[in-house]
Amino acid sequence: MKLFSAEQIYAADKFTIAKQNITSDELMERSAVQIFNWMHLRMQGAPVKIHLFCGIGNNGGDGIALARHLQEHGYNIAVYVVNYSTKRSKDFLINLDRLKDRKIWPNFMDSDGEFPEIGADDIIVDAIFGIGLNRPPAKWVGKLIDHFHASKAFILSVDIPSGLYMNQVPEQKDAVVRANFVLSFQTPKLVFFLPETGIYIDQWEVLDIGLDMEFLTAEETDYELIGKSEVLPMYVPRTKFSHKGTHGHVLLVGGSYGKIGAVTLASVAALKIGSGLVTSYVPACGYTILQTALPEAMVLTDGETAITSIDYTIKPSAIGIGMGMGTETQTIQAFATFLKSNSLPLVIDADGLNMLASNMELCSFLSKQTVLTPHEGELERLVGKWEDDFDKLAKVKALSKKFDCIVVIKGAHTITVYHDKGFVNTTGNPGMATAGCGDVLSGIITGLIAQGYESLKAAIFGVFLHGKSADLQIESKGYQALLASDVVEGLGTAYLDLFKLPEKPPQQEAESQE
Ligand SMILES: NC(=O)C1=CN([C@@H]2O[C@H](COP(=O)(O)OP(=O)(O)OC[C@H]3O[C@@H](n4cnc5c(N)ncnc54)[C@H](O)[C@@H]3O)[C@@H](O)[C@H]2O)[C@@H](O)CC1
Ligand SMILES: [K+]
Incomplete structure (x- = not known):
């Protein structure tokens, strides 16, 4: 299995959107539905409290879209927008509107606010940062991540634990989510397997979001994951007349x-x-x-x-x-x-x-x-x-x-x-x-x-x-x-x-x- 870089994943997104004649928010919707199905299959409607922490980029957009599906199926959710910057992505905003249309009002968190109470038996959905992280998270976001860990709640990270980069080791070792489970879109990430960054992940699984196979097959990668099929x-095999x-x-x-x-x-x-x-x-x-x-x-x-x-x-x-x-x-x-x-x-x-x-x-x-x-x-x-x-x-x-x-x-x-x-x-x-x-x-x-x-x-x-x-x-x-x-x-x-x-x-x- 190929391990793609962030640039290659963004290129695959673009290619898929053009070839399948879909919009980028449709691709986001696919991703969110995949996560929802994964959770629903395991939770079967259980009334466990689910705290969704969503950033304001596309990883956050995934989280917001997921919140809508969870709510539609009667799950007990709380949604938080982690306002780490003012540059909200287009698809995040589309999904935020859809959420509001359903009368779900997220809690908007910034550096001044208090952190919500999270029980040890609750679930945290970590959709703060995805593969777009390109500088250390703000201090208060690091503290929020500490708060996650202190709660002892189960942490499900969307795509990649927030705070992990795709191509370097994080500068602040404690400002990274330690995920119990990562649902990674289309491909696992190289950092899941390196000694200094793999420690943030207990388990991972890939969700197929239908990125174009022709593009992915043609693309050469620097790293490949070796399993049985490889x-x-x-x-x-040995031949009959071998000695x-x-x-x-x-x-x-x-x-x-x-x-x-x-x-x-x-x-x-x-x-x-x-x-x-x-x-x-x-x-x-x-x-x-x-x-x-x-x-x-x-x-x-x-x-x-x-x-x-x-x-x-x-x-x-x-x-x-x-x-x-x-x-x-x-x-x-x-x-x-x-x-x-x-x-x-x-x-x-x-x-x-x-x-x-x-x-x-x-x-x-x-x-x-x-x-x-x-x-x-x-x-x-x-x-x-x-x-x-x-x-x-x-x-x-x-x-x-x-x-x-x-x-x-x-x-x-x-x-x-x-x-x-x-x-x-x-x-x-x-x-x-x-x-x-x-x-x-x-x-x-x-x-x-x-x-x-x-x-x-x-x-x-x-x-x-x-x-x-x-x-x-x-x-x-x-x-x-x-x-x-x-x-x-x-x-x-x-x-x-x-x-x-x-x-x-x-x-x-x-x-x-x-
Ligand atoms: N093909 C895929 O894999 C798909 C990916 N999607 C999601 O999109 C994510 C990538 O989205 P984005 O590119 O918006 O990136 P992120 O959601 O990771 O958001 C980070 C955004 O904030 C900025 N930023 C980076 N580091 C920061 C920091 N420390 N403080 C403040 N701002 C910072 C970046 O410029 C970036 O725009 C993926 O991880 C995935 O969750 C899906 O929505 C759709 C399909
Ligand atoms: K994440």
Whole structure:
């Protein structure tokens, strides 16, 4: 699913209005009806008090139009106009008149007025600011937002939590609505998924307001949200006459004394994701461990407790390097020599990234589209400190372009960046914040590349499957008990889940039984 910028959404609005020969207030009406239907379906006329706080732009217009529908269906509403400026939008005014025609008089709030009482069991509809916010809200509006939070009422935000920008992190962290639910028009917003701005959203859902599909399909976006429908076309099925040689040979280089587990986890993940052969290249202290833990892998060794040179005669199809490798001087030398001569597809993780960060000149030797899989700490060593999430993304894009590499920024929503484009993952859960999960991911991505997936697809698909496996596993294991090896274990079901059809809605089943 594409993640559009504010400018693209405004352009889509304009295009839709012209092509469908409708007025902009008709589009607003559609949006309001969609929100109303969503609420009505869940509330079924419940007499809960609904406080609608509406700004004076089009987000406010949505709120005012929604108020009319709620009132027509007998809901218990109170409407407030948050007068943060004098520039009321045309469609806001049209809807305000329609509301007045129905004898509903909103409370007009400004910097001097008192805030209304809101009960903990009430509902707040937040329609103050939408995607048009372009400067910090006035102080009193920030206080109103505080008042929302203090009430403990359920907050439903229209389109985007008020106070969040589309393309930057808010300056005033407390002048942003913390939404329990966001109903986002047509497309979710990038800020829902970034660590500094995603914290303002518990749950979100997209409402289709019928923006022109032709326009949306043709429009290129900087970011894409990756779910099942995006990865399914990437899947390469096995053919009947395939053999283990068909599915690639992974070489994993890593491990040091006390950290052989890292390369073991990556190796088993590479096998489980489907690579035909796996060779683990470890220091001698890892030999028995690997041969015992993973009889399916082949093992090459060098050095006693750390790798001192990387030398092999096998012909791998993809190489993963760095897991538990340590950063001893000889290991760094071996790593540098290896990078200078290697032209095979490559995945670099953990200590490999640390060695790269302290010797950035080595980046120019990366084979094309090398995949780097840093967590935040490793990333900071690679690109330097960032000011905020947007600055971080800009720095990563610059790194990706400079060295033609793919950067997988690991986090709650892992983002895979290649040149100017980011792919935001939707699978995974907090149970994955556990030792070894990163090693598993690097094994998965290397294993997919070895099977013939292009490096970028391998990274996007690998991140998805890794998270999906963990999501399926916590159903029986819970968050705390999830281990990296459970994530490896679940990879088979993660693959199978790709082909599971959504369950039929219960209503349909009841009908077909009659
Ligand atoms: N295609 C869509 O997605 C549609 C969007 N609609 C709604 O329209 C919204 C966007 O409407 P607008 O462009 O009017 O923007 P907003 O409703 O976000 O209003 C902000 C307005 O106030 C001004 N402003 C920005 N920051 C301010 C600040 N801190 N203090 C005072 N004034 C400030 C801006 O110039 C802007 O005109 C969307 O979020 C959505 O709710 C719907 O009505 C129709 C269809
Ligand atoms: K809003």
